[in-house]
Amino acid sequence: MQSSLGVYRLILAVTAPLVMGYTVLRAFRDGGWRYLRERHGLYIGDGPRAPIWLHCASVGEVSAAAPLLQRWENLGRSLLVTTATPTGAAQLKRRFPAISHAYLPMDYPGAVQRFLKKYRPRCALIVETEIWPHLYRACADTGIPLLIINGRLSPKTLAAPRWLRRAYQHALAGVTAILARAEEDAVRFVELGADPARVEILGNLKFAAASQPMNPGESPLARPYLLAASTREGEERLLAECWQQMRPDKSALLVIAPRHPERRDTIVRELAGWQLALRSRGDAVTDATQIYLVDTLGELPRFMAAARLVFMGGSLVPKGGHNLLEPAGLGVPIVVGPHMDNFQAEFELLANAGAIEQVRDVSVLDKVLRRLWQDESARQRMSEAARAVIAEQSGVLAAYEQRLNELLDLDGVAV
16 A cells, blocks of 8 residues: 555656646636645645634535535634635635635645644545545644545546555545445445445535525526536537527527636637627627626526526536536426436436436437426426425434534534
8 A cells, every 4th residue: 555655656746847837827827826825835824723624625515515614603613614726715705704715735745734734723624525645644643633524436536546546545544534425425435445434424415505595686687598507618519509409489598607617718719609698797688699608606506596497517528417406405497418427316316306307418408498498387396396305305414513523522622
């Protein structure tokens, strides 16, 4: 196992110039000097005292952790949240402006040690997936309990090269507990090398987020629309062509909210043949507008709540899909493509309840969308079924609170 960790360290050393180039580019594009500095383990200014530390890689993980963050913030806990992306940082700042944020250092021993020395966290809670061998080992060596919460593991991780899987196994050996979101994830963590005695199934925290009441306000658009949410590269043009075939009337609008808004220039070029309006530019939606691009952060729930239908992106192309529970909690009928590998448990719950429809490929998508667009009673049945599924899972937040307190004695944490 030590030899596999040696290979991991060698790969990190060899790729260091590429990693540095990437962080410089990302900092120049949207992260800024603070992103560059902190990703290399250089932190300045004061930080929270002995915080409960949660790592949320990006926007999705911040959303998953939000119910816990809200609960602990209300209790006055000392909190630190790290992200790996500027978009994740922006989401945290928008939803929890008073919670301290830092960028997670890259997995180089020196950077990791500087981070831990700076913040001296009470515990480390890794939300969903990220496994960093040096970080995990450093936490174990310094006596910082590290837990994976809402644990999710994709089949792709199990298909990693043998040396990397062994490095992951080495990292997981020091984990206090893995609280998995579903049985399939628990099984994969064990297959990857986690101690079965430390792996538990606690449910998906995103059910807690989806069950929280939300007041979306008035519809952001005057026209009825189909929302294509969290779309990935290659999907926008497919959806635009599908919409062109099935558009029921001139008042109907296609709204596209890409997973990564920074792709806007590429998307605009791909959709050059359509009448396009951009949210970021403040473009007006006129009678001639065919597609509205929501290339901003933090507005997706508002657009979801008022949509007639939601198509969830990352599922027409093999990206494994995206979070289905947010639209389900809002009672919006959902359609997905064939690739839902990363959210299979949630998909099956919703599908078995009749709350979602899946198409085998893009060739039949227009027919399904047209049928649901025109059938109000079918949409109502899907909406009620989705809300019922979310309601059945509403106890997950209490389960996490109880188990984390048992493992970490959080009631004894200074505030």
